[in-house]
Amino acid sequence: MGHDMRTGLVRFFRLLTSSFRDLVPIIVVISFFQLIVLQQPIPDFGGILLGLFFVLIGLTVFIQGLEIGLFPIGESMANAFARKGSLFWLLAFAFALGFGTTAAEPALIAVAAEAARVAAAGGVLDGSAAAQADYALYLRGTVAFSVGVALMIGVFRILKGWPIQYLIIGGYMTVVVLTIFAPANIIGIAYDSGGVTTSTVTVPLVTALGVGLATAIKGRNPMVDGFGLIAFASLTPMIFVLIFGMLWSALG
Amino acid sequence: METLINLFWSLVATSRDVLPIAVVLFGFQYLVIRQPLPNLRSIIIGFIYVVVGLSFFLIGLEKALFPLGKLMAAQLTDPAFIHGVGVVVEGVNWQDYYMVYLFAAAIGFATTIAEPSLMAIAIKANRVSGGTVSIWGLRLAVAVGVAFGVALGTYRIITGTPLHYYIIVGYAIVIVQTIRANRAVIPLAYDSGGVTTSTVTVPLVTALGLGLATTIPGRSSLLDGFGLIAFASLFPVITVMAYSNFGEWLRKRRRIRGDANEV
Numbered sequence: 140m141g142h143d144m145r146t147g148l149v150r151f152f153r154l155l156t157s158s159f160r161d162l163v164p165i166i167v168v169i170s171f172f173q174l175i176v177l178q179q180p181i182p183d184f185g186g187i188l189l190g191l192f193f194v195l196i197g198l199t200v201f202i203q204g205l206e207i208g209l210f211p212i213g214e215s216m217a218n219a220f221a222r223k224g225s226l227f228w229l230l231a232f233a234f235a236l237g238f239g240t241t242a243a244e245p246a247l248i249a250v251a252a253e254a255a256r257v258a259a260a261g262g263v264l265d266g267s268a269a270a271q272a273d274y275a276l277y278l279r280g281t282v283a284f285s286v287g288v289a290l291m292i293g294v295f296r297i298l299k300g301w302p303i304q305y306l307i308i309g310g311y312m313t314v315v316v317l318t319i320f321a322p323a324n325i326i327g328i329a330y331d332s333g334g335v336t337t338s339t340v341t342v343p344l345v346t347a348l349g350v351g352l353a354t355a356i357k358g359r360n361p362m363v364d365g366f367g368l369i370a371f372a373s374l375t376p377m378i379f380v381l382i383f384g385m386l387w388s389a390l391g
Numbered sequence: 392m393e394t395l396i397n398l399f400w401s402l403v404a405t406s407r408d409v410l411p412i413a414v415v416l417f418g419f420q421y422l423v424i425r426q427p428l429p430n431l432r433s434i435i436i437g438f439i440y441v442v443v444g445l446s447f448f449l450i451g452l453e454k455a456l457f458p459l460g461k462l463m464a465a466q467l468t469d470p471a472f473i474h475g476v477g478v479v480v481e482g483v484n485w486q487d488y489y490m491v492y493l494f495a496a497a498i499g500f501a502t503t504i505a506e507p508s509l510m511a512i513a514i515k516a517n518r519v520s521g522g523t524v525s526i527w528g529l530r531l532a533v534a535v536g537v538a539f540g541v542a543l544g545t546y547r548i549i550t551g552t553p554l555h556y557y558i559i560v561g562y563a564i565v566i567v568q569t570i571r572a573n574r575a576v577i578p579l580a581y582d583s584g585g586v587t588t589s590t591v592t593v594p595l596v597t598a599l600g601l602g603l604a605t606t607i608p609g610r611s612s613l614l615d616g617f618g619l620i621a622f623a624s625l626f627p628v629i630t631v632m633a634y635s636n637f638g639e640w641l642r643k644r645r646r647i648r649g650d651a652n653e654v
Contacts, residue, residue: 161504161505161510162505164500164501164504164505165456165501165502165504165505165591167501168494168497168498168500168501169456169459169460169463171497172463172467172494172497173459173463176467176490176494177463177466177467177472181459182459186454186455187454187455187459188455189394189454189455190450190451190452190453190454190455190456191451191455192451193447193448193450193451193454193455194447194448194451194452194455194456194505195451196444196447196451197443197444197445197446197447197448197449197450197451198444198448198505198507199444200440200443200444200447201440201441201444201445201448201507202444202507202510203437203440203444204436204437204438204439204440204441204442204443204444205437205441205507205511205514206437207433207434207436207437207440208433208434208435208436208437208438208439208440208441209437209438209441209511210515211430211433211434211437212416212428212434212437215428215429215430216416216419216420216424219420219424219426220424223423223424228419228423231423232415232419232423235415235418235419236412236415236416239411239412239414239415240411240412240415242411243407243408243410243411244408245404245408246589246593257617302574302577303577303578303581304569304577307581308565308566308569311562311565311566312562314558314562315555315559315562318555318558318559326554326555327554327615327617327618327621328617330554330555330558330617330618330620330621331617331618331619331620331621333585333621333624334585334587334593334620334621334623334624335593335620336585337508337585337586337589338408338508338589338590339445339507339508339511339589339590340408340409340412340441340445341412342508342511342512342585342586342589343508343511343512343515344412344416346511346512346515346582347515350515350519360575361519362516362519362520362575362578362579363574363575363578364578365519365578366516366578366579366581366582367578367581367582368582369512369581369582369585369586370578370581370582370584370585372585373584373585373624
């Protein structure tokens with residue numbers, strides 16, 4: 140037990156050092172611009188040190204949790220679904236995971252509120268708080284639905300072993316074509332909404348699911364077939380939000 | 392004391408974010424798969440680690456990085472800093488903003504290196520590829536892509552050129568690269584676009600975009616402030632495929648040299 144604890148501590152320390160290395164670039168960039176370019180002292184130095192210490196501990200503990208929690212459950216569920224062999228439940232799971240993790244995503248809530256303000260300023264909405272709240276809610280629903288669909292398509296691709304590039308490039312082209320017809324005020328938001336859907340908890344989980352499925356299914360290669368779910372989750376929101384913007388301005 | 396209270400609320404908020412995920416996972420595990428999880432205890436401990444780790448991480452960012460980084464973004468985009476105090480400039484000369492591009496690139500790079508979801512992908516890719524994909528190589532390639540993307544994104548806001556031209560050209564580059572790329576790298580490269588933009592990068596990059604769009608005459612913070620995230624998700628795809636091509640080229644060269652030595 141004493142030995143266990145010591146090796147545990149040594150491991151934690153090693154992780155802590157590597158987390159520190161991850162933070163060095165930020166510390167260097169911020170100090171360089173503050174002290175040399177802007178030539179100002181660093182305000183609240185003690186508070187910043189404490190904050191950095193928190194970031195360090197947080198990153199280290201999170202990476203540990205990734206290894207013993209998120210990766211194993213993603214893989215074990217992928218395995219169980221592969222053995223069960225029910226396409227319906229696997230796709231239902233993929234949809235629920237995409238929809239459930241995105242609907243509550245704080246970054247998306249922020250972007251949706253911002254987008255409602257843009258729409259009100261652009262005259263698409265009547266500007267009342269209720270109309271804006273409605274718009275933001277519909278937009279969030281659209282993005283969450285699109286991520287659910289994305290994971291379904293992505294999982295189906297892994298099962299079939301389709302090359303990813305045809306689907307993704309086809310998606311890009313759809314984005315380009317829709318951009319031509321979409322109202323100007325939705326384009327920036329649509330493009331950004333692809334980036335906000337993939338949170339720190341979703342990414343490891345979804346990656347473990349994809350790689351786990353590709354490992355469990357015969358004839359699939361985890362490197363070629365396992366990755367790519369995140370790519371779908373960042374692409375489909377753009378398409379769905381562009382369509383949402385077109386429908387909204389068309390239907391009023 | 393205040394820090395403790397913040398920490399508590401951060402814990403509550405993170406638990407609320409993780410809750411829907413946990414409900415979906417355990418719901419399907421016990422209602423559909425109907426099998427006990429083999430290592431339930433350590434998985435639950437892992438989830439607790441994730442919640443606690445993320446809470447500390449977010450509180451630390453709020454305390455140490457975000458206020459200073461946002462203040463910096465505001466100061467660097469301030470006309471008084473760019474043109475000198477009291478100087479009134481007609482129109483916008485994009486070359487005056489070189490410090491903004493430098494900051495954009497530097498902060499894009501630095502925040503990407505600290506991005507936990509990128510670490511997760513890199514660890515997984517390293518393991519799945521049997522070590523062929525190096526953790527640091529992938530992270531650096533993505534970070535360079537984000538740096539270039541954010542810098543170009545600030546240039547776009549400053550010049551006021553339409554977002555979709557850049558994105559469409561970027562897509563065209565991705566398509567050409569895809570045709571030439573190693574089949575095993577394509578999905579990973581596509582994924583790396585989506586992972587760059589989460590916890591650390593988004594708030595700082597958004598602050599930079601909004602700062603620029605509000606201080607430059609003729610830009611609307613509502614219309615032009617968006618779009619930096621899109622750049623930050625597109626360019627890593629390009630740099631990761633380029634990195635893989637470069638790696639292959641190096642290996643090939645080494646092999647040719649090795650052959651020459653043997654002869």
